Amino acid sequence: MTITEVSGKFNIPHDTLRYYERIGLIPRVGRNKSGNRDYSEDDCRWVEFVKCMRGAGLTIEVLIEYVSLFQQGENTRxxxxxxxxxxxxxxxERMNDMQKTLDRLDLKISRYEQSVLEAENELKR
Known part of the structure; x- marks a missing residue:
């Protein structure tokens, strides 16, 4: 796959894909006869993995460490x-904190809804 196809498939800018490769976040991508990146299925799995892990909040440094360990082989399992x-x-931990925030927002919204109902009931009298 071309970088444009991978970029579209995973909704990741070209520059980000190049950066991930340059810093070792994804293994070096092969090139076609013209010298352009030619992403294999394995490359795409790495891109998907990195996107998923970044979305979950893992730092680039942690992911670089993981990829480095992976490339060292089974002895790093x-x-x-x-x-x-x-x-x-x-x-x-982050999810628990987010759940507490969500619960608090729900409570605040509920209070606003309750105050609107009370105001409407006052108007009906």
Whole structure:
């Protein structure tokens, strides 16, 4: 796939894809005869993985570490697993905090709705 196709498929700007490759966030992408990037299915899986993890709040540094460990081979399997477990724990904490915020917003909205109902009832009297 071309960089334009990958960019469209994952809704990631061309420059971001190039940056991810340059910093080692995704493994080096192969080139076609013309020297243009030619994304394989494996490359696309890496792009999808990075997009998902970034969306979940993982830092670029953590993802670079993960990719580096992955490229070192099977002897890093436990380290990769521990890294993912820690990131999951941090994500769960953020989700808990977000749930508290959502609950608070729901309460505030409910209070506004209740005050509107009370005002409407006053008008009916």
């Amino acid at each position: 436990d380290a990769r697993k521990e890294l993912l477990i820690e990131q999951r724990r941090l994500l769960q």
